[in-house]
Every structure is written in C-alpha cells, then in structure tokens.
Amino acid sequence: MRLNLTQATALTFALAIGLAVIGAIFAANAVERRTAFEIQRVLGLEGYDWAQVTPDGLRVHLAGVAPTESARFRALTLAGQIIDSDRVIDEMGVTPTKDIRAPEFSIEILRKPNGLSAIGLIPASQDRAKLLTDLDDAAEGADLTDLLETADYPLPDGWTDAVEYGVSVVAGLPRAKVSISPGLVFVESITDNERARRELSSRLRDDAPEGVSVVTQIVAPRPAITPFVLRAVREGEALRFDACSASTAGERSQILLAAREAGAEGGLNCVLGLGAPSDKWGEAAALAIETLGKIGDGSVTFTNADISLVAASDVDPALFEAETNALARALPSPYTLLATIRPAKVSKTDVANKDVPEFQVILSPEGHVRLSGPLPDDLSQQAVESYVYSRFGSEHISNRIEQSETLPDGWPLRVLTGIEALSLLNHGIVTIQPSYLELSGTTGYEEARSQVTQLFGRNLESSAVYSIDVEYLETLDPEAGKPTPQECVDRVNDILKANKITFAPSSVTIEGASVGVINKIAEAMQDCQDVPMEIAGHTDSQGREEMNLQLSQSRAEAVLNALLARRILTTNLRAKGYGETNPIADNGTEEGREANRRIEFTLLGPKPEPEAETTPETEDTAENAETEATPAPETETAETTASEEEPAPEADSSPSDVPSDEDTASDQIKPTGPGADAKLVARPSTAPASE
Template structure:
C-alpha cells in the first residue's frame, strides 16, 4: 500500500515539473517572439531592411552589414526603443570602404560646477569607461552626462596624453568648456579676477608642456561697471533680478523696496553690486520708478543699460493700462534717461506653428536668453552649461522647450551657434532646419572670419549659414581701456568723499581708511602700465628731515597696500616731499590737516628728471629719517612720550592737540589728524 501511495505522489510531482517546464518554455518563446516582432517592425519603419534580429531569451541580437557607421548606430537605436538598450547585442558589420580617411576625433567637455557633459566622437579602442571614471572623481563633480559616439578607427597619436591633460585641467575650471582633439586643447572659462586669470593661464601652460597646443580664453570681471546695468523681470516664474548694479547702499535699499512693492518675494535678497560708472546720481530713483511701473502693468521686464531703458510689457496687457503707466513713468523719470517701451501684439492663436527654431540673444549688458526648441533634457543642460561657461552663470536665462522630433544634427548646430554668439558684444543667433544665422555687434575685427571658420569646421563647408556682424571700435576691449589721464581723474573723484588716516606715530593705515584704498585699487586694476607717482606730504611742524622721512615711508606704505590688493605696481614709485608744496596755511589746524596728504599723479618726462635729481636728496632724507629717530631714542624720549610723527608731533603742545581732532575732507587722500 505504501508503494502505491509513493508512486502516486512521485507521479504527481513529475507531472507538475513537466508542466512547469512546458509553461516556462512557452513563456520564453512568447517573449522572444514579441521582441523579434517589435524590433523587426521598428527596423522596417526606419528603412533599415538590411538589419536582422534574433531573440535569445531576454537578449536581442542584431546582425547584418550596415552601409556605414551611422546606419549601424540607427539600427541599434531603433532596437533600443523596443527593448532595454542593455539587452541589445550588436553583432552587425559595416561595409568596407576604400580610400576613406579617418574621422576627426574630438570631445567637447562642458562643466557647470558639479555637472559635466561630454559630447563628440572618440575611437572605439579608447577605454571610455576609464575616461568617465576619471572625470567623475574630479573635485566637486556629482553628475556626468555621456553623449559620446564612437568610430572604429585607429587612435590618433598623442590622443591619450591630450585627454589626460584636459581631465587634469578640469579640476581648476569649475565653469568652463574644454575642446579636445589630438595634441590640441582649447579652454574657455571665467575667473574671479585678473590676477586669478593670469595665474590660471600660467598654470595651464605649464601643465600642457611642449607637445600640446593650448589655446585659452579666460575672462575676468572688470572692476568698473560699464555699462551700468539693471534688469528686473516679473512673469509666470515670479519676480526676480537678472542683474543689479547700484552706486550706493541707499540706492540699493530704494531699489529693493520698489521690487518688494512690485512682487519680489519677502526674504529674497538679490545680489546688487556696488560699483563705479553710474550715469546719474539719480540712478536709485530712476530704477525704482521703472520697477514700480512693471508692477503696475501686472508684469513684464525692464532693462537699464546706463541711461537707456527698455521696458517690455507682458503679452495681453491692455493698451489703456500700458499708456497710463508709461505716461506717468515718462513724466517722472530724470531728464538724462531715455525710455523705450514695447507692448507685444497678441499672436493669432489659429495661425499654424512655423518650422522649429532655436534662438539665443545676447543683450548689450551681457544678459543671455535661450529660447526655442531643444531635443531633450540632457541637451538643454549641455546648452545651458556652455552658455554659463561663456557668459557667466548669473547672466543666462533659459526658456527653451523640449521637442523630440527635431532633425538630425540639431544639437551640434545649437552648441556651435552659442559658441559663435560668444564672439559678439551683443546680438543673436538663430538655428533652423536649413540654416544657422548670426547677427550683431563686436569689438573684435577678426570676429567675422573666426565665426566663418567655426561654422565651416563644425557644420561643414557646405552648410548654409549667414553672418551679419558689424565691428565697432567703441566695443573693442583694448580701445575701451581708460587713458592714464582718465585713471587719475577717477581716483580724484574717489578722493572727493574719502581720505586715508594713519595711526598716530605710525605708518600703519587706520582700519576705517581701508575702504578708500580698496576703491582706488579697483580703479588701478583697469589701468595697465600706468606711470604713477605716489607722493607723500606733511605739515611744517617738526624737524624737516623727520618730516621728509615720514612722508616717504607713508607713501611706501600706500604702495605696499596696493600690492596686497593685487595691483600691478611695476610702473609705480613712492616718493616723499615732507613739508614742501603746502596747499593750505600751516598756521591753522585745518591747514595743517590739509597739508598732511598723499597725492596720486602721472609721471611725465619733465618731472621724471626733477624726481631723479630730487631722489638723491630724498635718499639722504631717508637716511636721516632713521638717524633722528634713533637719536630721539638715545636722548631718552622714553615710552611715556608721545610717538614721534612726521607732522611734527614731538613739538606740538597739549593745547594744540584738541583743536585738530575731527579731520575735514579735502580733494586729496589725506593722512590722519591724529598725528598732532
């Protein structure tokens, strides 16, 4: 009986196992058939009838001989739309071609802080995964987008070393574009200051060595704001500042109050740069009026470029409201400002959508807007990263929408167009299915030729592109540099409201006087190779040789302070003139205060001879400047005595001190009244 029961149970399990195997085999067959049919259909729709597909479990094996590498890639892409790309096995061949030259291998690496995108064509033999790993390990990188394609050709000579250098360079380039080809690297990036730019260029050249042709285009912000710019936008995305320049803290507060009244969210504190170059002392009032006008219109944007104002209302704003608000604004604006206002026409909603296009505009104040169509999210990020590397992260606004049906090569045309736009001071580029067009203004006389070469190299010599770029000398960065006389004029303007004080009995600059030195340093950074004399003066109290030594030492202190602020001082000299050339009466406290000063002036040929002749005398004075001090110490002046100052501190009575407290402002940078 037990044997019968055992036999029945065994038979039952055996039948169940057989049934499971049959069902599993049937399921696998169904998956294979579905995959084959789906991929075959996708290949037929793409006119890829040369390709064959065979399913093996979950894998789909593509075979056949492709006419070219592009067709092989299209077949693999079509199969990946049906099954996961990791399940597609590429077993295809490419027709042998004779007399074909290898393609131009190149990589464009776009870095925007933590995000990096790689676009281009690399040899199939190259260790692609190793490249991606090395980039992912770079300092601060969190995401790497791989848009690379491969071609089965030999690796060019020097390719490996070029790639290694480019990856190493990226460590120091948080916002940049690095273009790589064999033995050649072009780097475009932004730095925080002119000294940082020079240090970065020097470091990159040293790392590149003699075998790599390195081209760098590293820009640094100019310390003087030109043009003086402000842009306020209020649209569906909310209220915000795209740019904000102010001349004073009071103007900044005035502008922010107007913005908050017009919809700027509470707690939002935009960055407003305080700088030189304001077109009018009423900048704060004018910009606040325009911002409130945008609020009254219910939205729009207003852009200031020096005294030129562009106001754009939102589409759909009523004509009556527009006329009322603009009339009020025009009547209240200061006379120096010129207003141009636009009310967009409401488009015909029944009008058919035109052909796809991508447009990037660069305003005169350096603001960039990307709009139109982009193929996908990865490409939009890549385009935005390139724009930020070229124009600055805070200057780019993207409103482009995604469209998966764009023609082949659209992404390359968009990136090339943005690259070309960076050659302009202001303008726009337009990408359409049939052409790429660029128009605008530049300060580079070679811009037209450079753009033509760029389009030819990237898009092909047969591509249809249109270039309408005009050179303007006033936009030339070299021509725009201030003249030596203008530099001195700017420094004198700063001196009208500020002065330098020194600690009593010392050549140390008082803490409260460092702000004026910061401002002077920013001006001098825009004046290369300026032949500048820093001249120190004292009043007539005290011994003449002591005053001469102190004036020289204090002038040297100012020179050292400028060096610490990274001003190039190779063409500067510090001179002391003691009590010579008084500009006020030394018989009064106010006069002595005015005479204790430091002046900035140009070195000309005639004074140079006098200075040379006087230098010998000053050298003697400097020597005497130390001996009298030592003599004072030897004579037992003691720690209880007042410190010796070049203004004659050791000879001033206690009654003289109080009447000289509270320094008055003069047109010069003056030394502190504490000397007396």
C-alpha cells in the first residue's frame, strides 16, 4: 500500500523525533557518567575511596561510610565544586565514634594554718555542696579557696571512699598536702619529731577504708644538736654507740659501716641533725672508729671538732702510739685528736684519806637524794643545794657536804654537771673526781644517754675523763605504755558505743546513768590529756535545723564541762555541734533517730604553731631510701608508702647517747704528712681515776 504524501511526511517527522529523543537520552547519560566519573576521580585524589558516586539525571547521589564527620563534609564540598551543591544528594554515613574516655578525676587539697585550698576535677554527679561543707569544717574557720571544676561523667570506682577519707585526713593535720584520686590518697605532711612521724604514718594507713591505698611522705624536723656529738665505746669484741650524730644520710651510712666493721652488732641508731662542724664529719668519725677497732677496748668521743680517744689501761703502748699518730695525720681539718690511755683507778683508801677529793650524789628509786663530799665555799654550797632542791624537791634530801679550800678549779661546775646528768635517771649514782666523772643507773627516758653525752661535752673540759653506764628500762618510760592518739579516741568511743550519753528531750543536762558514762570517759582519758580531740554533738532531724545545731553545740559543751569538773585538762579538747547534718541512721524511724542523737570523739591534728610556714622540699637519698625535706630549718624525712617504712638502720635500745671514757694532759706531738694541721696529744697514764 502506497503512502500518501501526508502520511510519509508524518512518519518522517516521527522517526526524526524518536531518533532525537534517543540521541538526547544517550547524550544525557554520557553527561551523567562523565559528571559521576569526575566527582569519583576528585574524591579518589583526596583518598576518599570509601565514597560511592551514583548519577541520577541532574542529581548525584553520594553514598558510603565516612571515617569522620569532617571527611563526610569534605566529600560534599568537593562534589559541590563540580556540580551545583543542590544537586548532590547526601546518603553517606559516619563511622560510629568510640566512647570518649572519662577524664582522670583528682583533687589536691593544700592545708595551711591560715587557710585551705582545693583544686582539681570532680564528677558533676558528686554532691559538691556537701564536699565544700566538709572542707569548710576541716578548715576550722580558716579561709577556704574553691578551685574545683566539674565534668559530666559517672563517679569512678573508689572515688567516694577516697574523697571522704582524704578530707578526714586534712581535718586532722594543720599542715598537709593531700592528693586524692580514685582508690588512692597521697599525704604529705610534717610532724614535730620522729616518734610523731611514725605514729602518724601508721595511723594514716590503719585508718584507710578498704579499697583505698594510702601513700605517705611525712617529714620530721631535724634537731639542732649542740654540741654535735658522737661517742663509740668498745668492750671486748663488741662496739656500741652511746651517742651518734650525722648531718646527712650519706654520713650516717659511712659511720654505721665503720662501726659494724669495728664490731658493732644489732640495731644501731645515728640521729640526723644540724650542727656538724664541717662537711668531713662522716669521714673523720669513720677514721676514728676504725682506729678504735684496731686498738681494742676504749672509747672515742667527738664533741664538735674535738676528738677524745681513750684506750684501756692494758693497751699495747707501741700499738696505741702508732695508730693514734696515723689517725692524727689522716684526720681532715679542723678536727683535733686528744689520745689517752685510761689511768689506774684511785683506791678507796686514797679517797677515804681525802688524798683525792670525791663528791658523790645518790638517787634512790624512792626519790631520796644523798649528797656527800667537799665544796670550796658557802656560795658554791648554796648553789649546789638550791640546784638539788630544784631538780629533786626539798624533801628526802640527805646533806653531808663539807668545805675544803684545796679543790681544783672548776670543781663546782663539775658537781653541778653531774647532778644535772643524774636528774635524767630514775635512780643512780654520780661520782665526781678531779679527773674523772662516773654516772651509772637506770632511766625511763630513751634519749638519756645522748642527752648526758651532750651535757658533758658542753660543760666539761676537753681533757675530762668520764664514763656512763645508763640502762634504759621500758617499764620506767612514761611514754612507752601510753596509748597512741588514735587508741585514746577509740577507747572513748568504745565506751560510748556500749553506753550512750543521753539527755532529756531538748535538755543539755547530763543525768542518770550518763553520769557513770562520763566517769568512765574521764578515767580512760587520764593518760590521754595531751591528745587533741573534738567532742562532736549530733541530733536527729526532729525540729528546726537551727535549734538542732544549737542544741548539739550545747550538749557537746556540757560533756566538755563535765570532764573539766572531773579534773581532765580540756586545753586539747574542742566541743562542736553538727546538729542533724551527719546522720548515721534513718531519721524516719524511732530507732534511727535514737542512733543519730549521739556524742562522738574524733582525733584532731596538733594545733598550728604561730611561726612562719614551712613547705617541705623533698630530696631523695639513695643510701637509705629515705626522703629528706629541706624547709627553713633543714628536716629529715621519713618516707612511708602504702607498703613499707624506709629500711634504714634501726634504733639502738637507746638512741646514741653518752661518753664513757676519759682524758688527761701530756706531751704534744706534731704530726707530719697529710692532715698535718690536725693535732695529737698523747697522755701517759699518770692521772688517777675512780674505782
């Protein structure tokens, strides 16, 4: 069938349109593919291989998982630089971020006499108001500086117990830095002496709640030792210290090593203190102790830079001369040596015939004092008698003092020195002769021998010969049997747990069975009167808060006044009411309210001294693993960790103390060679000594 012209024309146009549409479609697809390819290429150049580009007409779909939100945004930006950004369809995801680790929460509390500051990061969920209230209570009226910041994370394990314990530690110390982190409390502080340091370190560890580790760095001020003394005595093959001082841990190690090589056994103590005459103290002491070990029985005594070496009377004279000359040459400046062979003892006959003057003071265990012997005149007799009365009381004094005009110079001072030394004993005897002084007896004062050594070093001439035979008995020590401060508090609270102090409703009067409870507390506090404690009053939540606070304060004061009425010193006691703020039971029940109405005793730190503040600077010492603090007076540190105290040499039965031997006068020998400026005086055994 033949098509007419109209049909042919229509068919031609239809065919042309179809071909055009098909061409347009192919052209559009080609543009889409080129656009997608270009975008994919640009993303590939950026390293974004994770992105998939899919064309959709005039639009482009971006899919895939971006590693970060910034990478996703960067991919959109690159695609928008090639085509209109409105035509870019974002179907990309982002890799889920890992949970952000919580920050390390910590608090550092610095306590000084004039204020308390707290700095650190705490969880936002913590009761900040309660924490600041507890810190304000610990500051005891001093300024509180709050520099705490918060972060919105859960409370970490061990955080609450550590914070509560750390704040309680601050409340008991007038000077301290307490660092708190989850499960750990680090305490830096300073104490008055070594005993207090040990007690505080032990108490801090013992009181820590389960799950909280405690690390302590407690320092004890070094004493100023005047004169700076050291005394080593050798008897048989054994060597002991009557007194030992060192200015550094290195010197102490040097001295103790020399002592052990010379025969010392068991625990030895050498006190770190201030006052050494030179930085060669350890070297000089080690040399002298080594020489004593070679000679045999005898003693060596350092009083500042003066050294007295006294050998037993049976020493080989040639050996004695050789070793003492060698020591004099080796001694560093400014040390000088006085070497003596102990003289033969004076016979009792010579004393009885008054050929040799002798003054004797006997102190009995019952406190009776007997004086016998010569003094030069009335004035010196009055001085000695007055001194004896001041030291021992005017009762039970037996006086057999005579007067003699033939006594040596300095006799009254020797007598007074002997009496002062005897006053450090519980009982004993001191015998004074012109060239010899002997002290013997027992004491309950652990530092007695050291104190006697220093006393003799200050008051006796360098040529004086003296011996000290003082025994420390713990049963006589008034401090040995005393409870620790924490034991005192626990003792009182144990009484209160068994029998509460009760008051009539809204009353502050102690009556009924509670009077007996007060009597028991007063009895328990007899040997705890120097322990600083707080008498804390608490109430239940019944009634108005202000009235409860006032009532608890009045009740705490009533207990304090009741103890005062029973002759308990209240200087170290403080009454404080807490009202209803510290419940220990549920106030919603009668039993809980009864438990909350209570009196408690808590331990306080020592009262701050009104002196300049001391900030310990620590310095590690390898010799004995101890830390030394160097405040304005130099301090010795006892470092305590949660595990151990420092393994330094332990104390003798009595910390080094006293001299025991002697000196006299003779020829001066000028040594030659190294250390020629040191002096040696060798003394023959001519001067008598007591029996």
